Amino acid sequence: MWSSVRERVSDNCRGHRGAKYHWCVFFYFYASRATHLGHDAPAWLIRKQMSAFVLKIDSVRPPSPEFLDWRLSRLNKVQKVSTLRDLFNVFCQSLVRLLNLLYFVLQDNFKNASRPIPGLEVRNILRLQSDHGLVKSYFKHIFYHIWTFNTFPYPKIFSSVLKDERVMQAVQKAARAEILDSGASELSSQEEDINELQDEATMNRLAELIKKHQKRAFKILKVMGSNLNDFLLRLTSYVLYKLLPLFLTKVVVNREQVQRIQEAAQSGIPLIFLPNHRSHLDYILMTFILVNAGIKAPLVAAGDNLNIPLFGWLLRGLGAFYIKRKIDPAAGRKDHVYRAVLHTYMVENLRAGHYVEFFIEGGRTRTGKACMPKGGLLSVIVDTFMDGVVEDALLVPVGINYEKLVDGNFVREQLGQPKVMESFGSAVRSIWGVLNSSYGVMRVDFNQPFSLREMIDSYHNHIKSRAVTPETSPVELLPLQRSLSVGHYQVTVPGSKKLLHSPPSSASLYGTDVVVEEQRHIVEDIARHVVYDSIEAVSVMSTNAVAFLLLTKFRNGTNLEELAQALDDMRLDVRAASLELGFSGDSVDVINHALSILGPGLVRRERLTTNQGDTVLIKPVTMVPNVIELSYYSNSCLNIYVLEAVAATAICSLLPKSTLELDTEYFVSRDDLVSRCIEICSVLQFEFIFAKPCQSLETVILDTVENLHHKSYLLHEQEPRKRHLSEVDSDEEADFVPQYVSYAINCEKEYRRRLGFLCSTIRPLLEGYAAAATCLDNLVGQQLTEKQLLERITAECDSQLKSEFAIFEESRCIDPIRNALKMLEKWEVLECHSQDRLKVYYLRPDFDSELRVQPVVERLRSLVCTAPQ
Structure with missing residues (x-):
């Protein structure tokens, strides 16, 4: 071992690196943060999970009491060394840690700054290493943005939008509609050609109105259009490297996911980034991450509420194009000119090779859960492909999460108060408050990109294989007191429309009058698929997990040890759900870190004196409005348990009230259980997406029920009876008598407690x-x-x-x-x-x-x- 270490060090100390070697040794023994760096190196090498303390070492803070206790315990261990051999072992361990640290410092290459430390799957992009000499080490951000920052062409498409036939037709249509509204002519057909008008006064008036709407189209495009440029990207990226560490401990990405996006970018196919939306900071950080990974910056759809002085200009230079939050001036009246300009602007940008990013949920989530998708802008992407403007597009679902929301909270709006609109003054106050606060870790995860062409082809093949029309829904809600057929199951619920399918978005650029019904279903299914994938991409942060456990399992409070054990169990559940954790290390450290982020306004620590001594009770603040803010962080974890929660609720709703407090054995049939689960899914259809559009809800629920049986929440009936012949349909085979499957509820205390948690x-x-x-x-x-x-x-x-x-x-x-x-x-x-x-x-x-x-x-x-x- 020692020979290999000496070889690595000696290889890196030849030539000009020798001076740096001595400088590093000097730095290790005398710099104030050397202990912190030395503490990191073993974790990097042996892939250990980092503690909450290590999560915070990037910010300059005084040592925490926990760290002082740890240092004292280490000192006591050294003082208790009884033999010279033990003392030598301690010295060797410290020396190995130093040599390993020097190895990584000397091996990091400035030209490949995005390369992560070996052994780590994630990378903090706020750390940029360099070994090109002492000067460049101190000015590494400047040199990186001058020499190695990738440059891409960002063509302007302003004139091509105004000359497009779609915009010109919309201008003429708006002019004719205005004449009709004023009663100046008896035009009855929208398809009538302008030259066929015989009234000279009307023709003159029409020409004036056409010029008016042409000027309006120019003004709309000027307000809407982006001004993406390379210089501002470089400058902003450099500034963010300096500002982000002031309030964010880390900005974490997955190395393999970024490499996957880099490979997709080399294909020459336009990338469409579709992140979930939590904060206004999402706009800037997504672009910051992409350009520093060597990926072309996308054009980002933003609400016009962000087009405020200075900040609107900055976002526009970083790729933002602004869309009105309410496209139509009044209900029932469409702004044809605005819709045409927006549609053509996006089409021409895709034609020119730009990448596009928009938040498919529309606005920021106010509850912490994902919102139902809005299909307006996605319909433009699909329409662009259908028209042959692009051969294909790669849709990239993105999951964004924060340990603490930078935008504050949405308690006012959740209490029914109106939203406070953004302004220059509020933006300045918010930025000042953010820079003087700590918001922990921010993480971005990229899910697997998928081809728009393949998605549409699979949809058409699915329709053909089922031999149904787009209007046919496999699951339909029938009127009250009638049954809903879902596969083999019957559910009684009100209504007559489709189950678990959202209505067309009111923000759709054209709606069903222009977009054919089949294409509307394609857009809806793709949108739901994207949201489902983005939910799966979102990492569970420490504050999410702790808030979730406190509000569901320990609403009346608990001690640190019990909460840590519950967090250990939840980690296994997260892994079983194929989701990512946004934290690592010992659960006690993670909890202490999360509580420091959440603050005493959301979670309190109360010291209690008992016969067994003093203990600290950790208890959530459950009064309004505090609990609403805490539930925001908790709701991010609902998708982990939602299907099991639906099944557990179905089980409990089927139990007679007399059995709720007794150890009575009770049975539920699988048919009744699945039917009740489908009913609950229909109730919560605007809260969750329970299955991908390509999956059967019935199959997903059956798998969930079977999983509960596998976990012993449900036990098979000892002697399952067969269905009575009277229950067999007349068209069934006479020799086919299926078994009546029923489950017994496990009455053991642990399983009842778990059922209550779900x-x-x-x-x-x-x-x-x-x-x-x-x-x-x-x-x-x-x-x-x-x-x-x-x-x-x-x-x-x-x-x-x-x-x-x-x-x-x-x-x-x-x-x-x-x-x-x-x-x-x-x-x-x-x-x-x-x-x-x-x-x-x-x-x-x-x-x-x-x-x-x-x-x-x-x-x-x-x-x-x-x-x-």
């Missing part, structure tokens, strides 16, 4: 949905605005909490309640229309009475259940 993960949502259903009788014979209805539902949530029907204070969040109203619209219980730019809700005629609403209320309230105690 139920608690989605119960806050179901409590909010039950409150929304309970308030339906407020709409009998009248209509209410959205604001009025939401106020009554949140009041009902408070009433449920007082009566102890509801036990989770976060059930009064506004976004899940809005999703409950969408679900009731999908079930055709509610109707909604816009009146003076206000949403107005009222009951459909079939449900406009307390008697007819009551079954819906009872159905949703029956899903709010607890596990056997």
Whole structure:
């Protein structure tokens, strides 16, 4: 071993490196942070998980009490050395650590700055090493951005957009529509040619209006267009290398994922980056990561609310193009010119070879969960491929997560208060506050890119193999008191529309009047697939895991040891779900780190004195509004358990109330269990995407039930009976009598406790949905605005909490309640229309009475259940 170490060191100390070797030795013994670097090196070599302390070494902070205790314990160990041989062993270990550290310092190459430390799968991109001499080591960021920063062409397409036939037709259409609105002509056909108009006054007026809308198209494009340029990318990247370490400990990416994107970029096919959206910082950091990995910067779709002085110009130079949050001026009237300019702008950029990035969820998530996709911009990408503008496009789902949200929190909005719009002053105050705070680790994960061409081809093959039309849905909701057929299972729920498929996005550029029905289904399926993949790409951060455990398992508080054991178990669950952890190290260190990030406003430590001595109780703050912010971090973990939680809720809802507190053996049939699971999925269809579009929901649920059986939550009935002949359909084979499969609920305390944990993960949502259903009788014979209805539902949530029907204070969040109203619209219980730019809700005629609403209320309230105690 010693010979190999000497060889590595001597090879790196020849020539000009000898001086650096001596300088490194001097630095090791005298620099204030040498101990920190020496502490890192063994972990790099033997792939050990780093502790919470190591996660924070990049920032200059005084030693923590835990580190002082550790250093004291190490000192005590040295003092207890009894023999000269033991002392020599301690010295050798320290020397090996020093030599290994020097080996990595001398081996890092400035020309390959993106190369990670061997043995690590992830890389902190804020660390940029150089060994090109002492000067370049100190000015490595400057030299990197001058000499090795890749340069790409970013062509401008301004003139080609205005000359496009689509924009010109939209201008003419808008001019004719304005003449019709003014009553100046009796035009009845949108396809009528302008030259066929006989009225000279109308022709003159039409020519004026065409010029007016041409100028408007020019103005729209000028406000919308990006000004991506290489110089500003270099300058901003250099500045970010200096600013980001002030408030972020690390910006972590997976080395293999980045290499995969680099290989995809070399294919010459346009890349479409589709990240989830958590913070305004996403815009800049995504571009920062890509350009520093040698990948061309994409054009990024941003809301026009970010087009504020100075910051709007900066984002525009980094690739942002601005889109109005409300494209149409009023309901029922389309802004044809704006839609055409936006569509053509994206098409021409793809034609010119630009990469594109947009947030398929639309806006930032307010709850911590993924939002349902918006298909507007994705429909442009699909349309571009269908028209043959590009031969193919690679869609890249991206998962972004933060240990602490840089944007603050969304508590105001979740309490029903209006959103505060961005301004220059608020942006400056926010940046100043961010630079003086600590937000821990930020992580970006890239999922496997997939071909748009292959996705569309597989969709067409799937349609042909099933011999169905695009309008045919394998799962349809039938009216109340009728059955929903899902495979072999029957579910009774209200409504008549498709299950688990979102309606067309209101932000779609054209809608079903232009985009054919088949293409709309393709866009919808691809969008849901992308969101599903981006959810799978999101890493679980330390704050997510700790908040989730405290709100579900230890709502009344727990000690550090018990919480650490639960975190160890959760790590296994995350790995079993094929997800990534955004932290490593001992669970106790991870918890202490997460608690320091979350702060005492969300999690408290209380010292308790018992007969066994003093202990520290870790307890979440469960009062509103604190619990709403804590639930934001917790909700990122829901996708790990959501299918098992649905199955557990289905089991508990099928149990008679008399068995909830007794050790009574109870059986549930597999058919009833799967049917109830499908019903719960239909209730939460706007909260989660339970399966990929290419998967069968029935199959996914059956696999989940079988997994619960494999884990011994469910036990097979000892002697499963066969179905009675009267239960066999007449068209079934006479000799085929399938078995009636049923499960016994495992009554052991550990499994009942685990069942209760699974139920608690989605119960806050179901409590909010039950409150929304309970308030339906407020709409009998009248209509209410959205604001009025939401106020009554949140009041009902408070009433449920007082009566102890509801036990989770976060059930009064506004976004899940809005999703409950969408679900009731999908079930055709509610109707909604816009009146003076206000949403107005009222009951459909079939449900406009307390008697007819009551079954819906009872159905949703029956899903709010607890596990056997």
